[in-house]
Amino acid sequence: MVDFEFTEDQKIFREAVREFLSKHLAPIWDKIDEEHRIPTDLIYRMGEQGFFGIPVPEEYGGQGGDFVSAAIAVEEVAYHDPSVAVAVYTLLNNAWPFILSLYGTDEAKQTILPLVGNGRGFFGIASTEPHGGSDVAGTRTRAERRGDKYVVNGEKIFISGVREVMEQLELGGWYLITRTGTPESRHKGISGFAFIGNNRGVKPEGLEYSILNTIGRHGISTGMLTFKDVEIPANMLVGQENRGFYYAMEGFTLARILVAAANIGAARWGLEQAIEWARNRRMYAEEKPISSFQGVSFPIAEAAMELEAARLLVYEAAWMADRIYIKKEPGLKPKDLNFYSASAKLKAVQTSFKVLSTAMMVFGANSYVKETNIARSFIGALSYYVGAEGAQNIMKYIIAREIIGREYVK
Numbered sequence: 423m424v425d426f427e428f429t430e431d432q433k434i435f436r437e438a439v440r441e442f443l444s445k446h447l448a449p450i451w452d453k454i455d456e457e458h459r460i461p462t463d464l465i466y467r468m469g470e471q472g473f474f475g476i477p478v479p480e481e482y483g484g485q486g487g488d489f490v491s492a493a494i495a496v497e498e499v500a501y502h503d504p505s506v507a508v509a510v511y512t513l514l515n516n517a518w519p520f521i522l523s524l525y526g527t528d529e530a531k532q533t534i535l536p537l538v539g540n541g542r543g544f545f546g547i548a549s550t551e552p553h554g555g556s557d558v559a560g561t562r563t564r565a566e567r568r569g570d571k572y573v574v575n576g577e578k579i580f581i582s583g584v585r586e587v588m589e590q591l592e593l594g595g596w597y598l599i600t601r602t603g604t605p606e607s608r609h610k611g612i613s614g615f616a617f618i619g620n621n622r623g624v625k626p627e628g629l630e631y632s633i634l635n636t637i638g639r640h641g642i643s644t645g646m647l648t649f650k651d652v653e654i655p656a657n658m659l660v661g662q663e664n665r666g667f668y669y670a671m672e673g674f675t676l677a678r679i680l681v682a683a684a685n686i687g688a689a690r691w692g693l694e695q696a697i698e699w700a701r702n703r704r705m706y707a708e709e710k711p712i713s714s715f716q717g718v719s720f721p722i723a724e725a726a727m728e729l730e731a732a733r734l735l736v737y738e739a740a741w742m743a744d745r746i747y748i749k750k751e752p753g754l755k756p757k758d759l760n761f762y763s764a765s766a767k768l769k770a771v772q773t774s775f776k777v778l779s780t781a782m783m784v785f786g787a788n789s790y791v792k793e794t795n796i797a798r799s800f801i802g803a804l805s806y807y808v809g810a811e812g813a814q815n816i817m818k819y820i821i822a823r824e825i826i827g828r829e830y831v832k
């Protein structure tokens with residue numbers, strides 16, 4: 423049966439997060455972007471409100487919720503901060519802690535997840551390397567086993583949350599993707615670690631970091647991590663050695679649903695701004711609103727249609743994730759999510775690009791000043807158009823492989 427309704431619990435959750443965010447995030451989102459920092463007390467309060475670790479089981483300090491609720495939270499956060507910085511923080515802090523809850527050791531889970539759940543900690547993803555982010559199987563950062571430790575050497579770039587982890591929060595880290603097999607082993611020689619960059623001021627020796635000078639979504643930092651003989655305890659290995667590529671792919675598949683939710687949240691904000699402006703901007707002899715011109719109203723109509731289509735894809739993907747991971751319906755496997763997740767990300771990112779560029783066109787020159795904030799949102803969402811959490815071409819590749827067949831799409 424097709425049912426387009428959220429459950430009562432999900433509706434109540436959406437109302438509660440809206441109320442919180444309209445009071446505590448909406449009034450300061452542009453200040454967050456200007457000051458390049460999410461206030462720590464806001465992060466803590468979001469933790470207390472249950473924004474992080476939503477699908478993580480309660481026994482690890484998560485909310486014991488589902489992916490539809492996580493998508494609701496991320497969509498609302500992006501609507502109330504359409505630069506998407508706080509949404510990025512929120513979505514990473516839901517998807518990657520969930521992967522850790524599935525495959526991490528008890529020590530890793532107990533150390534990291536309760537602090538994620540209460541807002542004191544962050545757990546993101548450190549995959550991308552300078553030679554190219556799309557080729558995860560080509561990872562060059564090496565981890566070598568020495569006794570009860572692994573020693574890591576290499577470099578990661580474009581990593582979200584570097585300053586927050588290293589300088590702001592009590593504890594933080596990333597699902598760190600490294601090579602443990604031979605250089606030729608490709609995806610069969612990759613391992614993932616629950617890497618802690620900072621634990622109450624204690625930072626691993628040999629770890630260096632820097633922050634990149636990005637063009638937007640300034641609220642969350644994007645940085646580099648350099649590993650020079652950094653030791654990671656062996657009990658921080660996630661799952662089995664040389665299986666890390668597969669856990670990472672599951673993580674990306676789940677994270678992309680929430681990325682898509684962030685994009686529809688920002689696009690919803692942009693569409694509302696465009697509608698308001700088109701109604702109120704009046705000129706010519708009859709003082710007509712610009713919405714009376716089809717050159718203005720039709721792009722808005724198209725944007726609204728695209729947004730609804732993207733929204734349906736996003737929640738369909740989140741609903742599929744719940745059937746697979748939360749309800750554990752027999753016969754469904756993680757790979758059954760690939761098509762839905764990649765489609766949701768592809769469509770939602772195309773849509774936010776279209777809706778926010780339409781908003782810029784409707785605002786005219788007024789979009790080109792910071793105060794109207796349209797450009798802030800456009801540039802923030804653009805991070806996903808250019809690559810974050812998987813390039814758009816990679817989404818097409820995943821969809822093509824799923825529908826045509828892996829053996830036909832190499």
Ligand SMILES: Cc1cc2nc3c(=O)[nH]c(=O)nc-3n(C[C@H](O)[C@H](O)[C@H](O)COP(=O)(O)OP(=O)(O)OC[C@H]3O[C@@H](n4cnc5c(N)ncnc54)[C@H](O)[C@@H]3O)c2cc1C
Nearest residue numbers: 547548549550554555556580581582805809810811813815
């Ligand atoms: C703001 C921001 C935050 C980010 N945060 C993180 C983070 O927290 N952690 C993390 O690990 N990474 C992060 N990333 C990096 C992101 O994952 C990469 O941008 C992404 O994987 C693409 O890699 P790339 O940018 O190196 O592009 P490349 O892989 O170099 O690709 C460049 C272009 O080539 C195309 N291309 C590549 N391969 C193919 C192919 N096989 N077929 C067709 N076209 C192809 C791509 O579509 C793209 O258009 C972030 C990026 C940004 C912009």
